[in-house]
Amino acid sequence: xxxxxxxxxxxxxxxxxxxxxxxxxxxxxxxxxxxxxxxxxxxxxxxxxxxxxxxxxxxxxxxxxxxxxxxxxxxxxxxxxxxxxxxxxxxxxxxxxxxxxxxxxxxxxxxxxxxxxxxxxxxxxxxxxxxxxxxxxxxxxxxxxxxxxxxxxxxxxxxxxxxxxxxxxxxxxxxxxxxxxxxxxxxxxxxxxxxxxxxxxxxxxxxxxxxxxxxxxxxxxxxxxxxxxxxxxxxxxxxxxxxxxxxxxxxxxxxxxxxxxxxxxxxxxxxxxxxxxxxxxxxxxxxxxxxxxxxxxxxxxxxxxxxxxxxxxxxxxxxxxxxxxxxxxxxxxxxxxxxxxxxxxxxxxxxxxxxxxxxxxxxxxxxxxxxxxxxxxxxxxxxxxxxxxxxxxxxxxxxxxxxxxxxxxxxxxxxxxxxxxxxxxxxxxxxxxxxxxxxxxxxxxxxxxxxxxxxxxxxxxxxxxxxxxxxxxxxxxxxxxxxxxxxxxxxxxxxxxxxxxxxxxxxxxxxxxxxxxxxxxxxxxxxxxxxxxxxxxxxxxxxxxxxxxxxxxxxxxxxxxxxxxxxxxxxxxxxxxxxxxxxxxxxxxxx
Numbered sequence: 001x002x003x004x005x006x007x008x009x010x011x012x013x014x015x016x017x018x019x020x021x022x023x024x025x026x027x028x029x030x031x032x033x034x035x036x037x038x039x040x041x042x043x044x045x046x047x048x049x050x051x052x053x054x055x056x057x058x059x060x061x062x063x064x065x066x067x068x069x070x071x072x073x074x075x076x077x078x079x080x081x082x083x084x085x086x087x088x089x090x091x092x093x094x095x096x097x098x099x100x101x102x103x104x105x106x107x108x109x110x111x112x113x114x115x116x117x118x119x120x121x122x123x124x125x126x127x128x129x130x131x132x133x134x135x136x137x138x139x140x141x142x143x144x145x146x147x148x149x150x151x152x153x154x155x156x157x158x159x160x161x162x163x164x165x166x167x168x169x170x171x172x173x174x175x176x177x178x179x180x181x182x183x184x185x186x187x188x189x190x191x192x193x194x195x196x197x198x199x200x201x202x203x204x205x206x207x208x209x210x211x212x213x214x215x216x217x218x219x220x221x222x223x224x225x226x227x228x229x230x231x232x233x234x235x236x237x238x239x240x241x242x243x244x245x246x247x248x249x250x251x252x253x254x255x256x257x258x259x260x261x262x263x264x265x266x267x268x269x270x271x272x273x274x275x276x277x278x279x280x281x282x283x284x285x286x287x288x289x290x291x292x293x294x295x296x297x298x299x300x301x302x303x304x305x306x307x308x309x310x311x312x313x314x315x316x317x318x319x320x321x322x323x324x325x326x327x328x329x330x331x332x333x334x335x336x337x338x339x340x341x342x343x344x345x346x347x348x349x350x351x352x353x354x355x356x357x358x359x360x361x362x363x364x365x366x367x368x369x370x371x372x373x374x375x376x377x378x379x380x381x382x383x384x385x386x387x388x389x390x391x392x393x394x395x396x397x398x399x400x401x402x403x404x405x406x407x408x409x410x411x412x413x414x415x416x417x418x419x420x421x422x423x424x425x426x427x428x429x430x431x432x433x434x435x436x437x438x439x440x441x442x443x444x445x446x447x448x449x450x451x452x453x454x455x456x457x458x459x460x461x462x463x464x465x466x467x468x469x470x471x472x473x474x475x476x477x478x479x480x481x482x483x484x485x486x487x488x489x490x491x492x493x494x495x496x497x498x499x500x501x502x503x504x505x506x507x508x509x510x511x512x513x514x515x516x517x518x519x520x521x522x523x524x525x526x527x528x529x530x531x532x533x534x535x536x537x538x539x540x541x542x543x544x545x546x547x548x549x550x551x552x553x554x555x556x557x558x559x560x561x562x563x564x565x566x567x568x569x570x571x572x573x574x575x576x577x578x579x580x581x582x583x584x585x586x587x588x589x590x591x
Contacts, residue, residue: 024166025164028169029185032198037201039203040067042344045060046343047351052158058163060166063188065188074146080474098145100266103245104245108251113261120422170210171185171205181323200354203215206328219315224312226276230307236299249263255400256293257271314334315378315379337389352545353370362569363569384432399424404421434465435462440457440472447471448566450552471551474546475498480524497523506554513561
């Protein structure tokens with residue numbers, strides 16, 4: 001088939017949207033920048049979007065020249081990630097860039113195979129159900145798009161704003177000095193080096209991060225004792241067996257296949273294979289047999305790619321060393337399943353802090369709170385993910401020992417056994433609401449906790465989440481505008497004070513102090529009694545990453561200045577605040 005023919009088929013498989021190959025720009029990076037981001041995966045590009053939205057001069061370098069759908073990593077994006085996409089005003093762009101018809105999404109189904117039997121019934125979205133479900137903690141809903149879609153949308157957004165993204169550039173050295181940090185990047189085509197001078201370098205360059213290695217940051221955690229493979233397989237037209245709108249997201253449990261079978265495009269699917277011993281290299285036919293078992297019929301498959309992954313935790317010993325910071329897989333690698341959400345959480349936590357430091361609103365020490373807050377959270381999620389994966393492995397082994405009927409067997413005994421399997425799987429299933437929303441920061445120097453709060457808080461639980469308005473927690477969201485606007489929309493990218501009282505004493509004190517510091521600050525008056533009931537007090541200070549920093553009915557005796565000093569990482573009451581901007585200083589660098 002001609003190149004044009006193959007391209008035409010690729011576009012038809014994604015509804016006319018070319019995200020099979022995302023090509024990075026190849027222009028040289030700038031000589032000077034506030035923050036140099038190393039790695040143009042979704043986390044690195046999200047960091048550039050976040051920082052740019054706050055007026056920070058960012059640039060991105062990436063060793064690869066392309067990213068491909070056939071090796072797509074993240075597919076499912078939690079409501080918390082969707083909240084950030086909405087805040088960046090990019091959500092609709094991501095929604096529009098579907099790679100298979102959106103009507104294929106029916107939730108995550110537990111099945112014996114794509115063409116087989118449903119083991120645990122999942123309610124399908126109703127055409128007439130437009131309301132927020134009871135107990136739902138966000139106006140956003142989970143979203144499924146390959147990470148190349150996010151990369152394409154982020155790249156387009158950055159290009160419109162003149163942000164430099166340079167593919168084919170490999171980081172080879174870092175040299176820190178009083179005025180900033182020099183990063184040497186080499187053109188992988190010509191071999192020519194170039195020095196980029198920055199105030200900070202952010203490594204988002206994956207699990208084998210060069211940035212982390214050059215900064216001398218080690219990792220903690222265990223190594224896997226076995227491996228798994230994430231396959232991308234390509235099919236022909238299978239609508240005669242599974243219908244014109246098959247379920248896009250499935251967890252398969254049968255005698256040979258277990259794990260996800262998920263559409264990447266209308267012709268390409270992700271299949272999980274394994275576990276295998278670390279020294280075993282399965283052949284193509286062995287892997288395709290697993291793929292056919294997941295589909296549940298003798299389908300003609302092409303193996304497009306196979307990527308190894310592990311059920312193990314490896315987390316950097318610190319997320320900051322001097323002027324080098326880490327985010328995403330460069331900072332933490334864990335058992336797969338929603339990992340991109342932690343990376344997006346990293347950059348939204350870090351973005352406002354870097355912006356505050358660079359603008360002179362906060363000292364360098366504020367960046368220490370990034371490590372304090374995010375590393376603790378990532379360990380919690382990683383421990384849960386590993387334990388859940390081990391439980392799932394044991395459950396599947398138990399089910400297989402008891403036997404799994406062939407899909408063609410419709411007899412009463414087979415029906416009974418499938419019901420038994422479904423009940424066993426249901427016992428292990430949870431929606432992991434705590435993983436999605438409970439990003440509590442309960443050991444941070446820049447959160448003003450209430451007396452006795454940390455001693456009385458319920459423990460973090462992966463499967464449980466309730467809106468919690470106390471300091472360190474995500475600010476509960478809700479509609480504030482009958483035309484669709486939410487509280488998080490209203491907060492935007494600045495600090496926000498929620499005023500839930502007619503008494504404006506606290507509001508005036510904070511507004512005056514923020515104005516004196518030229519600190520971006522928004523005041524929001526919430527008169528709805530339901531909002532007052534949720535927040536449980538009259539004034540709530542919310543950080544730019546939508547986490548509560550302080551709340552109360554009155555200010556401490558040291559006033560609004562002391563609260564903002566702590567939240568911004570300044571020294572204690574009465575200490576001098578250095579408001580000199582911390583951008584790259586050529587004079588200090590000797591240039």
